[in-house]
Amino acid sequence: MTRPGGAILIAAQSGRALAAAARRAGLRPFVADLFGDADTRALAAGYRQVPGRFGAGPGGRAVLAALDALAAEAGPSLGVVLGSGFEGSPALMRAIAARHRLIGAAPDTVAALKDPPGLAALCTRLAIPHPPLSLDPVPDPENWLLKRRGASGGGHIRPAGPGPVPRGASLQRRMPGRAQSLNFLADGRRILVLADTAQWSAPAPGRPFRYAGAVDPGGMPEGVRAAATAAVAALAEATGLRGLASADLLVDGSDWWFLEINPRPGATLDVLDRRAEPLLLRHIDAAGGRLGPTLALPPDAAATEICYAAEAIAPVPPLAWPDFVMDRPLAGSRIPAGGPICTVRAAGPDAEAARTGVRARTGAVRALFTARETVP
Incomplete structure (x- = not known):
């Protein structure tokens, strides 16, 4: 089991939640992110602000340079935890993994889970309910959504329109239901469910599905939770997923549809890290193949x-x-x-x-x- 006291590297669009989780776990966080918020800097034992966006080109080189500098400052560390911003850049993840120990999902796992046609085919093979997907124009675009591959946060989702599907995007058929997530730890073979959460949006012009917030517990029906747990376990085993992750669903009464897996600590980390045992320690252990016992539910x-x-x-x-x-x-x-x-x-x-x-x-x-x- 991971013990507190060591240094840990963190890279994310916003690294504050991971830095707070590291401090709660008794670790010293060395953080690279895009925002440089005041509390992120206060929590961090070392900090570098990365300009622009993550990905290939200058953004990717800036991330690598920031992590190299933080690693030199930190000395021996447990490795690097990646938050949001890397789902669309498995090549950058591989470059990071060549220099530092990755704690969490492997680049090939992320690439498999963030490939819409491949994931849809896997869901079909595993008999997991999921919305129909198309890479080609559809005759009824008003019934479809346009989603950008590898993006996060909901702000990239748009109503579909006529004409060709843009490169790097796919169409997903609209389905009814409430946005909920199953939050879990995975060790590459099995999963341990932590909670189910409910999400809501903050619509803005041109961004009708922009992420707003989440609540734990989410009130997922027991039958849906049991079926979704079995489905997510099968996906985690098929892809070798490790670490803390979440699966997004649409839930409509007893009906449900799987949308995607976020193979990293995500936006719900603040509401999840209220158990007696610090969640980041369990993420590190799960990434190393040690799932551990069930965590007690918080009282509120x-x-x-x-x-x-x-x-x-x-x-x-x-x-x-x-x-x-x-x-x-x-x-x-x-x-x-x-x-x-x-x-x-x-x-x-x-x-x-x-x-x-x-x-x-x-x-x-x-x-x-x-x-x-x-x-x-």
């Missing part, structure tokens, strides 16, 4: 929500942020219209109370900026 519910900027904020003023605010932008930084300001969290005796609390707190954060704008 928790929710997080991203607070998006209705208008551009330039610059961010100095603020006394409430304790419930995470991903705090640096004073003087700039946030574009529609960009994330911060993440807000709340807890309660049940899921409804947690969601009510997090929405009220998101409103309170927006009021911080509205109040400053209206001061004469």
